[in-house]
Amino acid sequence: MDAEWDSMKPFVPTIGKEGHLSVAAVLMLTGFFLTGLFSINKSVTTAPLLAIPASLALGFGSVYLICAVGVYV
Amino acid sequence: MRSLRNWGALLLPLTSLFSLSSCSSADSTLALPKDPTPPQVFKNSNLLRTIDITKPYVRETIAMVIDNISKEPQAEYYVPIPKGIVENISYLEARGEDGPHVVNLAVFNPESETQYYRVLLNAPLLAGKSTRLWITLAQTDRLTPVPALIGQTEKQFLQWTGFQYAASAYVTEKQKTKIKFPNNEVPDYTVLKNGESDDPTKAGSWYTYGPYKTVKPDQKGGKAITLRFEYTSPVIKMTRMERHIEVSHWGGNIAFEERYWMTNLGAKLKDTFSRVQWASTNYYNPPTSAIKQLTFPLIPGAQDAYFTDEIGNVSTSHFRSNIREAHLELKPRYPVFGGWNYSFVVGWNHDLKNFLRVSQDGERYVLKIPFLEGPKDSVTYDEIEITIVLPEGATDVKYSPPITLVSQEEYLHYTFMDTLGRAAIKMKAVNVVDEQHKKELIVTYRYPTMALYRKPFVIFTGVLTLFTFSWLVSKIDLRIGK
Numbered sequence: 001m002d003a004e005w006d007s008m009k010p011f012v013p014t015i016g017k018e019g020h021l022s023v024a025a026v027l028m029l030t031g032f033f034l035t036g037l038f039s040i041n042k043s044v045t046t047a048p049l050l051a052i053p054a055s056l057a058l059g060f061g062s063v064y065l066i067c068a069v070g071v072y073v
Numbered sequence: 074m075r076s077l078r079n080w081g082a083l084l085l086p087l088t089s090l091f092s093l094s095s096c097s098s099a100d101s102t103l104a105l106p107k108d109p110t111p112p113q114v115f116k117n118s119n120l121l122r123t124i125d126i127t128k129p130y131v132r133e134t135i136a137m138v139i140d141n142i143s144k145e146p147q148a149e150y151y152v153p154i155p156k157g158i159v160e161n162i163s164y165l166e167a168r169g170e171d172g173p174h175v176v177n178l179a180v181f182n183p184e185s186e187t188q189y190y191r192v193l194l195n196a197p198l199l200a201g202k203s204t205r206l207w208i209t210l211a212q213t214d215r216l217t218p219v220p221a222l223i224g225q226t227e228k229q230f231l232q233w234t235g236f237q238y239a240a241s242a243y244v245t246e247k248q249k250t251k252i253k254f255p256n257n258e259v260p261d262y263t264v265l266k267n268g269e270s271d272d273p274t275k276a277g278s279w280y281t282y283g284p285y286k287t288v289k290p291d292q293k294g295g296k297a298i299t300l301r302f303e304y305t306s307p308v309i310k311m312t313r314m315e316r317h318i319e320v321s322h323w324g325g326n327i328a329f330e331e332r333y334w335m336t337n338l339g340a341k342l343k344d345t346f347s348r349v350q351w352a353s354t355n356y357y358n359p360p361t362s363a364i365k366q367l368t369f370p371l372i373p374g375a376q377d378a379y380f381t382d383e384i385g386n387v388s389t390s391h392f393r394s395n396i397r398e399a400h401l402e403l404k405p406r407y408p409v410f411g412g413w414n415y416s417f418v419v420g421w422n423h424d425l426k427n428f429l430r431v432s433q434d435g436e437r438y439v440l441k442i443p444f445l446e447g448p449k450d451s452v453t454y455d456e457i458e459i460t461i462v463l464p465e466g467a468t469d470v471k472y473s474p475p476i477t478l479v480s481q482e483e484y485l486h487y488t489f490m491d492t493l494g495r496a497a498i499k500m501k502a503v504n505v506v507d508e509q510h511k512k513e514l515i516v517t518y519r520y521p522t523m524a525l526y527r528k529p530f531v532i533f534t535g536v537l538t539l540f541t542f543s544w545l546v547s548k549i550d551l552r553i554g555k
Contacts, residue, residue, distance in 0.1 A: 005439050005515065008430035013325030017424065020324070038540060042547050051540035059533035063323055066489060070377070072324030072422075073490045073528060 020068035027061030030054075110290060111151040111189065111242045114143035118203065120248035122239040126231075126300075127255040128451040129308040129338070130163065130506050131215045135208040135239055139198070146197035151179065151242045152190040152208060153290075158215075159188050163453070163506045164476070165210040167192040174206075187293075189242065211506045213453045216308065218340035218411065219301055225347060225410075226354055229340045229362040230260065231304040236294025237265060237272075237282050243290060249283030258303035265296060305360035307409070308338040309367075309452040318442060319462040319488075320425065322525060327428050327442070330420035337364055341411040351408065363408035364415070367448040368400055371421060375399040378421040382406065387417070436521055438467075444475050444514040447507055454505040460497060461516060462486045466524025467496045475512035478502050490528050 015023050034054035038047060066073055120137040141147050154162065159178075167174040172195065179191040198204055219232040239248055257278050265272040265282070273280040282298065313334040320327050339362040371378070373394075378401045380390040389404035405415045430439045444459070463470065470483060480501045485494030498516070 002515070004517070005430055005441055008432055008437075008439055010426045011322075011325075011429040011431045011438065012426055013322065016325055035540075039543075042544055047540075047544050051537060051544070055533045055537040055540060056529075058536045059529035059531075062532050063490070063529050067321070067324040067326075071489050072319070072321035072326040072328060073488070 015064065017067075020064050024061055024064035024068045027057045028065060031057035031061055111149075112143075113243060113290075114141060114145075114147045115139050115150060115198075115243045116142050117241055117243055117245040118247065120239055120241070120245050122248065122250040123253065124235065124250065125253045126216065126233055126302065127253055128507075129213075129216065129306075129310070130451075130453050131212045131233065132506075132508075133210050133212070137206050137208075137245075138203055139206050139243075140203040141198045141200055144200050146199050148194045148197040150192040150194060150206065152192060153187045153240050153242050153293075154190060155240070155294075156186050156188050158212060161212040161214055161504075163211040163213050163504045164509075165190050165208065168207045168209070169195060170205055171195050187240075211508065213504055213506060214338075216304075216338075218308070218338075221340060222343040223340040223362065223411075224343050225350055226359065226361075227343075228258075229304050229411075230301050231308070231339075232261075232299060232301045234297060234299045236296070237298050238285065238288050238292065238295040240294045241288075241290060245288045246286070248285050248288065249281055252280045252282070252300065254278040254280065254300075254302045255304055255306075256302075259300065260303075261299070261301035263296070263298040263300070265298070304339070304362075306450070307362055307364045308411075309364055309448075309450055310336050310338050311447075311452055311454045312336055312414075312456070314447075314454050314457045316445065316457065316459045317462070318460065320429065320440060320464055322425070322464045322520070323528065325425045327423045327425050328420065329423070329446070330418065331446075332416070332418050334414070334416045335364070335409065336414045337362070337409045337411050339411040346410065361408070363410045364405060364450075365408050367403050367405075367450055369403070369419060369446065370449050371399040371401055371446065372423065372427075372443070373397055373399050374423055374427060375401075375421040376423070378419070380417065380419050382415070382417045436519055438518055438520055440516040440518070442514055442516075443510070444512045445505070445507075445510045447510055452507050454507075456501065456503045457505055459500045459502075459514075460486075461514075462488075462495050462497045463516070463518055464520055464524070465491055465493055465495045466527055467518040467520045469519040470496050470498065470516065471518070472498060472514065472516040474500055474502075475514060476502055476505065476509050490531075492527065492531055 031054050034050050034057065038050040038054060041047070041050065063073065117137045118140050120135065123134045125132040139150065152165070165176055167176050174195055175193040177191055179189045181189060192206070192208070216231040216233055219230055223229055237250065239245070239250065255278070259280070262273065262280065267283065267285065273282045288295065311333050315332040317330045318327065373396060375394060378392040380387050380401070380403050387403070387406060391402045393400045393402070401419060401421070403417070403419065405417065409415045428440060428442050431437070445457070474481065478500050482499050484497055484499065486497035487494050496518070
C-alpha cells in the first residue's frame with residue numbers, strides 16, 4: 001500500500017479552509033436574494049429561473065457554512 | 074516412538090485435538106505429557122538479554138546466535154513464556170538478519186505451566202548453520218510499588234521480580250542478562266554467586282547478571298531475582314482510550330479526538346493530600362510520583378486543539394504550534410497521585426492534504442495516519458478503541474492494522490447532514506504500550522464524485538421542493554366571486 005501512496009498525488013479540496021466563510025457568505029446571500037425575488041415574482045417563466053439557482057446556491061452554501069463554523073462534514 | 078508421535082500431534086494445534094481423540098480411542102494410556110517441550114533442534118551458542126525497566130512496562134530484548142544442531146533444515150524456533158505472564162505480554166516480535174519474522178502463540182497444552190511462542194524463520198536454517206535472532210517483548214503490569222504507601226514528597230520505589238537466566242526451550246551455552254534502571258538508586262537487589270565472583274556487576278544504572286555457562290532448558294529461569302529501584306515518574310496507565318478520526322472531503326479537514334480514562338499505578342498516598350505542601354514544594358519542581366502534566370507531541374500543522382473533561386474546558390493547557398512542532402501541554406485539574414483517576418478529552422484538526430492522496434482518476438483514495446498518538450510521557454493502555462469515519466458514500470474500504478487487534482468491524486456512522494450514513498471502521502486492541510505510537514495505519518477507499526455531491530444535492534432537492542410548493546400555493550385562486 002505504501003507504493004500506492006507514493007504514486008498518488010495529495011488531495012486538495014476545491015475550496016480550502018480559509019475560503020469557506022467567504023464562499024458560504026456569497027452563496028447564502030445569493031440564495032436569499034433570489035428567494036426574495038422569487039417571492040415577489042411568480043410568473044410561470046421566471047419562477048424556475050429564480051428557484052433553481054436559489055436552491056443550488058443554498059445547497060452548496062449550507063455545506064460550506066457548516067464547514068466554516070467548524071463542523072467538517 | 075511414542076514421544077515422537079506425541080510431538081507430531083502437538084506441532085499442529087488445530088489437528089492436535091483430532092489426533093488426540095483418535096489416539097485416545099485406540100490407546101487409552103496415551104496422554105499429553107504434562108510439560109511438552111519442542112524438539113531439541115537448536116542450541117543458543119550466545120545470548121544477551123537486556124531488560125529495560127525505565128518505563129512503566131518491562132521491555133526485554135534477547136539477542137542471540139542460534140545453531141541448527143539437527144540433520145535437517147529447521148524453520149520453527151520456540152520461545153517459552155511462563156503461563157502466568159502470557160496475559161501481561163503486550164507484544165512479542167522477532168527479527169533476523171533478513172528482517173522481521175512471523176510470530177504466533179503456539180498452544181500445545183493450555184494447562185501447561187509453560188506456553189510457547191513460535192517464531193517462523195523467513196528461510197529455514199540449514200543443518201549445521203547458525204544465524205542471529207532478536208526477540209523483543211514488552212510486559213505490562215509487572216512493576217509494583219514497594220512500599221505501597223508513601224508520603225506526598227517521598228521517593229517512589231518500584232519492584233520487579235524475574236529470573237537470572239533467559240528461559241529458553243533450547244540449551245544455551247553462554248548468556249548474560251543486563252538490566253537498565255531509570256537511575257543509580259537501587260536500594261535492594263538479589264545477590265547471587267557466580268563461581269568465584271559476585272553477581273551482579275554494576276556499572277552506573279546498568280546491572281549485569283552473568284555471564285553464565287551452559288544452561289539446559291529444564292533449568293528454566295534459574296533463581297529468582299528481585300530488584301527494587303527508584304522510579305521518579307508516575308506509573309501512567311490508560312485504562313481505556315477511545316480515538317476518533319473523522320475525514321471530511323468538503324472541509325479538507327481531518328479531525329482527531331481522544332478520550333482517556335487515566336489512572337496512576339504508582340505508590341498511593343500514606344496521608345491525606347496536602348494542598349499547601351503541594352503548592353510550596355512545587356515551586357522547586359521536584360520529581361514526583363503524581364501525574365502533574367502530560368505533553369502530546371502532535372504532528373506539526375495541528376490546529377484548533379482543545380482539552381476538556383466532564384466539567385468543561387480545562388484552562389490549564391498550552392498549545393505551542395509552529396512549523397517544526399505542535400505540542401499540546403495539559404495539566405489535569407489536580408495532581409493525579411497513585412490510585413487516583415482522571416478522565417479527559419483532547420482533540421485537534423489537521424489539513425487533509427498531508428494525510429490523504431488521490432489517484433489520477435480522482436476516485437481512489439489512500440489515507441495514511443498514525444495509528445496512535447499519545448502523550449510523550451511513557452504510558453500503557455488497557456484497552457483502546459480506534460474509530461475512523463470516512464466520508465459518506467465511500468466504498469471498497471481496505472485497511473491493515475499495524476498491531477494485533479481483538480476485534481474489528483465496519484459500520485455506518487451518522488452525524489450532521491448525513492442521509493446514508495458514513496462508512497466507518499472500529500478497531501479494538503488490549504494491552505498496548507506506547508511503543509506502538511509510531512506505527513502507521515493505511516486505509517484505502519473508493520469515493521465516486523457522485524457521492525461527494527450527495528450533501529448539496531439533498532439540500533438542493535429539499536429547498537426546490539419548498540419553492541415548488543410555495544409556487545403552487547400562490548397559484549390557488551381563493552377569491553370569492555369574479
